[in-house]
Amino acid sequence: MKANYQFSNLCGTVYRQGNIVFTPDGNCILSPVGNRVSVFDLVKNTSRTFSFENRKNISVIALSPDSNLLISVDEDGRALLINFRRGTVLHHFNFKKPVDDIKFSPDGRYIAVTHDSHTQVWKTPNHLLREFAPFELHREYTGHHDKVLSIEWSGDSKYFITTSRDMTARLYTIDPVEGFRPRTFAGHRDPVIRAFFSADHKTIYTVSDHGAIFTWQGKSDNNADEDDDMSDAGTSSSTLAEPIMADIRWGIAAKHFHNLDHHTRVVTATFHAASNLLILGFSNGVFGLWEMPDFTNVHMLSISQERISSLAINASGEWLAFGASKLGQLLVWEWQSESYVLKQQGHYFDMNTLTYSSDGQYIATGGDDGKVKVWNAKSGFCFVTFSEHTSAVSVVEFAKQGQVLFTASLDGTVRAFDLIRYRNFRTFTSPTPVQFSSLAVDPSGEVVAAGSQDNFEIYMWSVQTGKLIDVFTGHQGPVCSLAFSPTGNQLASGSWDKSVRLWDLYGRSRAVEPFQMSADVLAVAYRPDGKELAASTLDGQITFFNVADGKQTGLIEGRRDISGGRRADDRMTASNNSGSKYFNSLTYTADGANILAGGNSKYVVLYDVADRVMVTKYQISQNLSLEGTEEFLDSRKITEAGNVDLIDRQGDASDLDDRQDPRLPGAQRGDLGKRRYRQEARTKCIRFSPTGRSWAAASTEGLLIYSTDDGITFDPFDLDIELTPQSLLEVLAQREFLKALVMAFRLNEKPLIQRVYESIPPSDARLLARQLPVVYVPAMLRFVADHIEHSPHMEFDLVWVNAVLAAHGRTLRDHSNEYASVFRAMHKGISDFERMIGKLCDDNMFTLQYIIDQSHTKNAGLASGPIGVTDIEMIDEVSSVA
Structure with missing residues (x-):
């Protein structure tokens, strides 16, 4: 069992706050998710999340015009300079004040950053050189009397315009121009949120947050009298070097106002200069x-x-991207065809539970919002959402056979969903209304059981008939966890009454001898072979039992391993805080050698079951915007009024419009009380993939997926000094394929294994499979399973799978539990093949049917008229294709 799991992807959260950015080619969109950045590929329909983390939630991001550099700035003004193509952090930098906007110049040479009421322009660092201080300040611009809200560059990168809460916009030059003073665009009665240049730079548009759009153009008469709508009247020297914008005297040419109600505000805006399109996003979601x-x-x-928090348009002007922070929603809209390109939304409230499908392709999640979402583990997209539940979803489980998903909720129902037709085909209820807090599905998929937290009973239904089969009583506390034995004849239940019970489902005797625990039971899990049971308790212990003998076989004390993180209002350090020193979720690995445990903490711990020792510990988040990520007390943040992070330090200067909600029934002024709360970093559920190559955690950040990366980790097997890549290539050149294959597995470098594997003739696969030593068979199957997912050599991979299973099937069958993860990974790849070929065959069948119908129509038309040579040739061509 390898423990080299690295962060792979973040699903379940598509947008949190900040601005969304299109890549220059317009095919991908970047979205801040907490303190990370996700990239959604709109052409390939995939998503990925970078592994780097900011200290706090990201407030603004910027991408360079050549897509080489990415800057992400958190709420405190601390920035990360990232190599976008590789996803690696190049440098850390602190702007020392919160940043509202940051933009690269169109030529990529400068970075303009808002700095409270000032604006700073920095020279763009070189991403190819390693420099000690890569950020070099070019100039700092002043003039505004309040916070600067946005920056917009001109197309030639010589000018930029800033907007501010002081109801003005100002035009600056990047380099000093003789006789030029920054132009001030005044006249708005509300804060100016955005300003834009036209394509010919002869017009400037300014937008205020109450929907006033002013059009500014140069005045042709230099001797005209100045009025109140005109900009600064500074005398401009006529220079040949800057004949256009430096000498223009700007005045208001037109004023426009949107016709929505007076409570609606403009939250965000963008402009596509090539097509002269202005896009406004309003606070009511329009x-x-x-x-x-x-x-x-x-x-x-x-x-x-809800309000549209961020808005972006791609370079061609076809796709519009919208982000709604309150709903966690990300949309990409093609406005010309009026269709969605992307529509994703995470859970509105916390994510409570998750489960993997039997082949590891899908992940189902349930949340406090009552919704059940199914995600594609490979693409990271949600493809179906079920909203039949009316209360929080507590547990979700896939059936081991078939495309069926079972869910339990606090609304008193257990529902079964068909993932082929996407419908709720069964609803199970109890005789008396209860809240279900646990769920388990029989391995055959014919029986489902759910435990209640009201009357402490366990209900069991038949899936085919939907009728209640039996009710198990005996617990004296809420039943918090259920698990069916892999053999299907036993059901384990854990309760807050400090006991674990094993129920014999098909025996006549209902006598149950409970396992007494030292504290409340929070989670139970069976080992994949069904011979061992693990239970987690409130005192931070994991207890192991031999199912056949009913005896305790081991104990893990995990209080020190799981403890970590303190809240902002805690008066104690994390090591003394007992609120998070327990595990509320357990899961075995596919081979049963390790167990993964998580709880209300920022840590997830992997233990070795045989030795009862900790293998490694994963920190799910380093986001200081969440509660429970700091370890120690910081006396600098403690004041007489409490922690500084929990105090609204803006006071009267805060935006009252953000707090008012006149839509409340009977409200005259709205609610002016601003409620500040911080989410807590915790893990509510963890599950291992059946393939054994990844595991997922339902956390505050979203659905975190950790997987192994075999291409990076060098893990040789039985290596000696004479075994080198050069010697392997020499053996391969001599066409000694078996020796080369064994050498490649001993080096255990994926590129070398792939080169040898693809060099073997298909006709030799059966012979080499018989001669391959048994010790390399699992590695061979795992490599083929991985090769299936990323290679077009479909028949070649299937020939190898058939040959290896035919030659070593008996050995693999005798060690089925040990190689379970290998079998599941191979099954996942073959299922992908089947689905792909099935779709291709369906498309071809429809195409051929269309061609045949067209030929029949043509023949019918030719039968009533003279036939020409061209018509005969067409009939022969269509018939031959059909």
Whole structure:
């Protein structure tokens, strides 16, 4: 069992806060998810999350025009400079104040950053050189009297315009120009949120948060009298070097206002200069497209019930991206065809539970919002959402056979969902209304059991008939965990009454001897072979029992391993805090050699079952915006009023419009009380993939997936000094395939194994499979299973699978438990093949049917008229294709 699991992806959270950014080619979109950044590929329909983490939640990101550099800035102004293509951190930098906007210049030479009421322009660091201090300040610009909200560059990278809460916008030059003073665009009565240049740089548009759009153009008469709508009247020297913008005297050419109700505010805006399209996002979830400079409305649509937090448009102007932070929603809309390109949303509240499908391809999650979502583990996208439950979903479980998902909820129902037709085909209820807090499914998929937290009973139903089969009583506390034995004849239940009970489902005697525990039981789990049972208790212990003998075989004391992290209002360090020193979720690995445990802590711990020792510990988050991630007390943050992080330090300067909600029934002014709370870093559920190559955790951050990366880790097997890549290539050149294959497995480097594997003729596969030593058979099957997922050599891989199983099937059958993860990984790859070929055959069948129908229609038309040479040739061609 390897413990080299690394962070792989983050599902379940598609957008949190900050701005969303399109890549220059327009095919991908970058979205901040907490203190990480996710990339959604809109062409390949996949998503990935970078492994780097900011100290706190990300407030703004920026991508360079050549897609080499990415900057992510957190709420405190601490920034990470990242090599975007490799996803590695190049440098840490602190801007020392919160940043509202950051933009690369179009030529990529400068970075403009808001710095409270000032604006700083930095020279772009070189991503190919290792420098001690890569950030070099070019200039700092002043002039605004309040916080700067946005920055927009001109197309030639010589000018930029800033907007501020002081209701003005100011135009600056990147380099000093003789006689030029920064132009001030005044006239708005509300904070100016965005300003944009037209494509020819002869027009500037400014947008205020109450929907006033001003069009600014240069005045042709230099001797005209100045009025109140005109900008600064500084005398501009006529220089040949800067003949356009430096000498223009700007004035208001037109004023436009949107016609929505007065409670609706403009939250975000963007402009596509090539097509003169202005897009506004409003606080009521509506967005609109206007063609400038006439302000002609092109499109209006309501895409959400909450405010649109961020808005972006791709380079071609076809796709619009929207982010709604309150709903955690990310949308990409093609406005010309009026269709969704991407529509993803995470759970509105916390994610409570998760489970893997039997082949490891899908992950189902349930949350406090009552929704059940099914995610594709490979692409990271949610493809179906079930919202039949009316209360929090406590447990989800896949049936071992078939495409069926079972869910238990606090609304008193257990539901079965068909993942082929995407419908709820069974609903199980108890005779009296109860809240179900645990669920287990029989290995055959014919029996489902659920435990209640009200009357402490366990109910068992038949899936085929939907009728209640039996009710088990005996517990004296809420039944918090259920697990069926892999053999299917036993059901284990854990309760808060400090006992674990094993129920014989098909025996006549209902006498149950409970296993008495030292504290409340929180989770139970069977080993894959069904011979051992593990139980987690409130005192931080994991106890192991021999199922056949009913005896305790081992104990793990995990209080010190799981403890970690303190809340902002705690008066004690993490080591003295007993609130998180227990495990509430357990899962065995596919081979049963290790067990993974997680709880209300930032740590997930992997233990070795045989030796009862900790193998490794994973920290799920380093986000200081969450409670429970700091280890020690920081006396600098403690004041007489409490912790500084929990105090609204803006006071009267905070935006009251963000707190008012006039839509509340009977409200005249809205609720001015601003409630500040911080989520706590914790893990509510963890599960290992049946393939053994990854595990997932339902955490505060979302659905975290950790997997092994065999391409990076060098893990040789039985290596000697004469075994080198050069010697392997020499043996391969001599066509000694068996020797080369064994040498490649001993080196255990994936590129070398793949080169040898693909060099073997298909006709030699059966002979080499028989001669392959048994010790390399599991490694061979695991490599083929991985090769199936990423290779187009479909028949070649199937030939090898058939040959290895035919030659070593008896040995593999005798050690089926040990090689269970290998079998499941191979089954997953073959299932992908089957699904792909089935879809291709269906497409071909429809195409051929269409061609045959067209030939029949043509023949029918030719029968009534003279036939020409061209018509005869067409009939022969269509018939031959059909």
